[in-house]
Amino acid sequence: MSKTKIRNMEEFSAICGISRPTLSKFFNDPTSVRRSTRAKIEAALEKYDYRPNIYAMNQNRTKTRTIGILVPYLADPFFSEIGRAVELACIEAGYSPLLLSSHGSRQQEVDNLDLLRGLKPAGVLLAPLGRDSDAEVIRRFGRDVPLVLFDANIEDAGEAFVGSDNFQSIDLMVDYLCRSGQPPCLFEMKSPVNPNANKRRAAYLDSMARHGQTAHVFQADGTGWDFEEIGLNAGGRMLADGAFPTDTILCSNDRLAIGMLSAAFGLGIRVGHREGAALRVAGHDDHPFARYTAPPLTTIAQDYSAIAARAASTLFALLDGGDHTPSREETLFDGRLVMRDSA
Amino acid sequence: MSKTKIRNMEEFSAICGISRPTLSKFFNDPTSVRRSTRAKIEAALEKYDYRPNIYAMNQNRTKTRTIGILVPYLADPFFSEIGRAVELACIEAGYSPLLLSSHGSRQQEVDNLDLLRGLKPAGVLLAPLGRDSDAEVIRRFGRDVPLVLFDANIEDAGEAFVGSDNFQSIDLMVDYLCRSGQPPCLFEMKSPVNPNANKRRAAYLDSMARHGQTAHVFQADGTGWDFEEIGLNAGGRMLADGAFPTDTILCSNDRLAIGMLSAAFGLGIRVGHREGAALRVAGHDDHPFARYTAPPLTTIAQDYSAIAARAASTLFALLDGGDHTPSREETLFDGRLVMRDSA
DNA sequence: AGTTAAAATTAACGCGCGTAAAATTTTAAT
DNA sequence: ATTAAAATTTTACGCGCGTTAATTTTAACT
Numbered sequence: 001m002s003k004t005k006i007r008n009m010e011e012f013s014a015i016c017g018i019s020r021p022t023l024s025k026f027f028n029d030p031t032s033v034r035r036s037t038r039a040k041i042e043a044a045l046e047k048y049d050y051r052p053n054i055y056a057m058n059q060n061r062t063k064t065r066t067i068g069i070l071v072p073y074l075a076d077p078f079f080s081e082i083g084r085a086v087e088l089a090c091i092e093a094g095y096s097p098l099l100l101s102s103h104g105s106r107q108q109e110v111d112n113l114d115l116l117r118g119l120k121p122a123g124v125l126l127a128p129l130g131r132d133s134d135a136e137v138i139r140r141f142g143r144d145v146p147l148v149l150f151d152a153n154i155e156d157a158g159e160a161f162v163g164s165d166n167f168q169s170i171d172l173m174v175d176y177l178c179r180s181g182q183p184p185c186l187f188e189m190k191s192p193v194n195p196n197a198n199k200r201r202a203a204y205l206d207s208m209a210r211h212g213q214t215a216h217v218f219q220a221d222g223t224g225w226d227f228e229e230i231g232l233n234a235g236g237r238m239l240a241d242g243a244f245p246t247d248t249i250l251c252s253n254d255r256l257a258i259g260m261l262s263a264a265f266g267l268g269i270r271v272g273h274r275e276g277a278a279l280r281v282a283g284h285d286d287h288p289f290a291r292y293t294a295p296p297l298t299t300i301a302q303d304y305s306a307i308a309a310r311a312a313s314t315l316f317a318l319l320d321g322g323d324h325t326p327s328r329e330e331t332l333f334d335g336r337l338v339m340r341d342s343a
Numbered sequence: 344m345s346k347t348k349i350r351n352m353e354e355f356s357a358i359c360g361i362s363r364p365t366l367s368k369f370f371n372d373p374t375s376v377r378r379s380t381r382a383k384i385e386a387a388l389e390k391y392d393y394r395p396n397i398y399a400m401n402q403n404r405t406k407t408r409t410i411g412i413l414v415p416y417l418a419d420p421f422f423s424e425i426g427r428a429v430e431l432a433c434i435e436a437g438y439s440p441l442l443l444s445s446h447g448s449r450q451q452e453v454d455n456l457d458l459l460r461g462l463k464p465a466g467v468l469l470a471p472l473g474r475d476s477d478a479e480v481i482r483r484f485g486r487d488v489p490l491v492l493f494d495a496n497i498e499d500a501g502e503a504f505v506g507s508d509n510f511q512s513i514d515l516m517v518d519y520l521c522r523s524g525q526p527p528c529l530f531e532m533k534s535p536v537n538p539n540a541n542k543r544r545a546a547y548l549d550s551m552a553r554h555g556q557t558a559h560v561f562q563a564d565g566t567g568w569d570f571e572e573i574g575l576n577a578g579g580r581m582l583a584d585g586a587f588p589t590d591t592i593l594c595s596n597d598r599l600a601i602g603m604l605s606a607a608f609g610l611g612i613r614v615g616h617r618e619g620a621a622l623r624v625a626g627h628d629d630h631p632f633a634r635y636t637a638p639p640l641t642t643i644a645q646d647y648s649a650i651a652a653r654a655a656s657t658l659f660a661l662l663d664g665g666d667h668t669p670s671r672e673e674t675l676f677d678g679r680l681v682m683r684d685s686a
Numbered sequence: 687a688g689t690t691a692a693a694a695t696t697a698a699c700g701c702g703c704g705t706a707a708a709a710t711t712t713t714a715a716t
Numbered sequence: 717a718t719t720a721a722a723a724t725t726t727t728a729c730g731c732g733c734g735t736t737a738a739t740t741t742t743a744a745c746t
Contacts, residue, residue, distance in 0.1 A: 054461045056732035059398040075423040118397045228635045265637035292571045294608035294637035362725045399702035
C-alpha cells in the first residue's frame with residue numbers, strides 16, 4: 001500500500017491511467033466496464049486505497065444506493081433481529097442499508113422520516129410504530145419515496161405490506177390450546193401500540209366462536225413499550241385476584257407473556273402443560289428469549305427471515321421495475337406453532 | 344405551507360430576503376446570526392419548508408456534525424439500550440448520531456469503520472467486538488478520527504475509554520455471596536469474545552483469595568454471541584454432572600445466567616436464596632430482562648446511562664478542545680449490587 | 687482484411703453549498 | 717452626533733463527482 005494520499009478521482013485517474021468518467025462508471029457498477037479495465041482499476045485500488053467521496057457522489061445522483069430501514073423500537077429484540085435480517089438482505093443486493101429506530105416515539109418517527117427524505121434513499125423499509133404513527137405523514141412519505149411496510153400495516157401507505165397472518169396464527173394457537181386443555185383467555189393491553197394486537201383480538205374472538213367456546217378478554221392498563229413490566233404488574237394483579245375463568249392464558253405477544261410468567265412465578269403458581277401445573281401461558285412471536293423462560297414459552301413463531309427477505313425483495317422489484325405497481329399488494333406469512341412447556 | 348417547491352438555498356434566499364452566505368451560517372448554527380434575521384428565516388421556513396441538501400452541505404465541510412456509534416451486536420439488549428442512551432446524548436448536544444452494528448463479525452466491524460471514515464464524522468463512539476476486533480485497524484482509525492471507546496477496552500486505541508470497574512463489581516458480588524451463603528464458583532465461556540470476561544475472571548480469583556476461599560472456574564465451550572444457548576447447554580451438562588462443588592454459581596454475564604437458570608429449571612433444580620432452594624445463581628450487567636427471569640436474577644447493575652453520558656461528553660470535550668489530550672484517560676464506573684431472588 | 691458495435695476518452699458543464707474577502711449596513715456604546 | 721464593533725451583503729471561487737456529447741480506440745464479427 002503506497003503512502004501517497006489520493007485526494008480525488010482526478011488524481012486516481014492519472015495514477016491508474018483510466019479516464020475519470022470511466023472510473024465514475026466503475027464505482028457505480030464495477031460490471032459496467034470492460035473486464036480488462038476493471039482489473040486495472042482494482043489493481044490500482046489495492047495499491048493506493050482510494051475511495052470516492054460519499055457526499056459528492058450522492059449530491060447530484062437522483063437515486064442513491066441507500067436503503068432506509070426504520071423500526072419502531074430497536075431495544076425490542078424482535079425488531080433488532082428482523083432489522084438485522086433486512087440489513088443483510090440489502091447488503092447482499094448491493095445496497096447500503098441504514099437502520100434507524102424511532103425509540104417508541106411518534107416525533108422521532110417523523111424526524112427519522114424527515115432525515116431519510118434528505119438522504120434521498122433508493123427506497124425505505126418501514127415498520128411503523130402503529131397507533132402512535134402519524135399515518136398521514138407516512139402516506140405522504142410513500143408518495144415521494146419507494147416504500148414498503150412490514151410488521152405493522154397502515155392503510156394505503158407505501159406500495160406494499162409484508163407481515164404475518166394473525167388470523168391464521170391465533171386460530172392455530174387457539175385450536176391447539178382447546179385440544180390440549182381448557183380454552184384460553186386472552187391477555188392484552190388496553191391501548192396497544194401495535195395494530196397487530198387488534199387483529200389478534202379479533203382473531204381470538206372469531207376463533208373462540210368457531211370452537212364453540214366463550215371468549216374472555218382481559219386488558220392491562222399501561223402505555224408505552226415496557227411490555228414485560230405491564231405483563232408483570234397487571235397480569236400479577238389478575239392472577240392474584242383469580243380473575244381468569246380458565247387455567248389457560250393466551251398473551252397477545254411474548255413480551256407480555258414473559259411478564260406474566262414472572263408474575264406467576266412470584267405468586268408461586270406452577271405454570272406448564274403437565275399434570276400438577278395450575279396455569280398454562282402461551283405467547284406470540286417467538287421472541288428470541290422465549291425458549292429460555294421458565295418454563296420455556298409455547299408460542300407462535302413468526303418467520304423473521306422470510307418476512308425480512310420478502311419485504312426487501314418486494315422493494316428491490318419496485319426499484320428495478322421503475323413503474324409503481326398500480327395495486328398495493330399485501331403479503332401475509334403463516335405462523336408456526338412452537339410447543340414448549342408453558343402450555 | 345405554500346406549494347412552491349424550493350430547489351436550493353439560492354431560491355430560498357430570494358424568497359426570504361436574506362443573503363445566501365447568511366443562510367449558510369444560520370443552518371450551521373442558528374445562534375450565529377442576529378436575532379431579528381433568525382426570526383425572519385424561521386418564519387420563512389414555516390411557510391416554505393426548505394431543507395439544505397445534506398450531501399452538498401457535508402461535501403466541503405471538514406468537520407461534519409455526524410457522530411458515529413458502533414456497537415458489536417445490536418440484537419443484544421445490553422447494546423441496544425446503551426446505544427440508545429448514547430444516541431440521545433448526541434442529539435441533545437446537537438449532533439446527528441448514526442448507530443451501526445457489527446453483528447458480531449470482525450469483517451463487519453472493519454467495514455463499518457471504513458464506512459464511517461468515508462462519512463467524515465466529527466467523532467466516533469466505539470464499543471469494540473473485543474477479542475475478535477482487529478486492534479491495529481482500530482488504533483489506526485483512532486489516529487484519523489476522534490475516537491472514544493466504551494464497554495470494551497483496546498490498549499492505546501482512541502483518546503479515552505469509558506467502562507465499568509469489573510474488579511470493584513465482582514468483588515462486591517463475591518463479598519455478598521460469601522456473606523449470604525456458600526462461596527461462588529465462576530461460570531464463564533472458555534473463549535470469551537468480550538475482554539471484560541477476562542477481567543472478571545481475574546477479579547474473581549483475586550477476590551476469592553482475599554476472602555480465603557478456594558476458587559473454582561468452569562468454562563463453557565462454544566463460540567459466538569448466543570450466550571443463552573451456551574449457558575443452557577454447557578451449564579445444563581455441568582449441573583447434571585454435579586460438577587459444581589458449591590451451591591452458588593456466579594455467571595460471567597447475565598445472558599449466560601439466563602441460560603443457566605433455564606437449564607436448572609429444566610432439571611427441576613430449585614434456584615433461589617431462600618430455604619429449600621438447591622442452587623444460587625448470580626449474573627453481571629443487569630440485563631434488561633434480568634428482572635423477569637424465574638427467579639428474578641441477582642446481578643450487578645452497570646450504570647448504562649452514566650457510561651453513555653460520560654463517553655459522549657468525553658468525546659464532545661475532545662471535539663471542542665481541538666487539541667488531542669496527551670494522556671489517554673480511562674474512566675471506570677462502579678457497579679451496583681441488585682439483590683433479587685436468584686441468589 | 688473490412689465492418690460494426692461496444693467501450694473508453696476528451697472536454698465541458700452543473701449540482702448545491704462552504705467559504706473567503708471586501709464593501710456595506712446595522713447596532714451598540716461613548 | 718460620533719465612533720467602533722458587529723452583522724450582513726456582494727462577489728466570486730472551489731469542492732468532488734455525475735453526466736452528457738462528440739470523438740477515438742478496442743474488441744468481435746463476417
